[in-house]
Amino acid sequence: MNSASIASVVESDVGRDIGSDIGSDIGSDIESAESMERILFIGLFPYIVFMFLVKYQM
Incomplete structure (x- = not known):
């Protein structure tokens, strides 16, 4: 499994959870x-995690 597929799976799962939390x-x-601060943080969190995954799996 390459890093792109792992990251996309993680991002889609996290994104779904985040969407319901924000709602x-x-x-x-x-x-x-x-x-509002919490929503902004929750919205940015998956991207931070995604960048960490990409950075450390390269």
């Missing part, structure tokens, strides 16, 4: 500034 966070407390 529930927005639904429950969209008006609070803390939730």
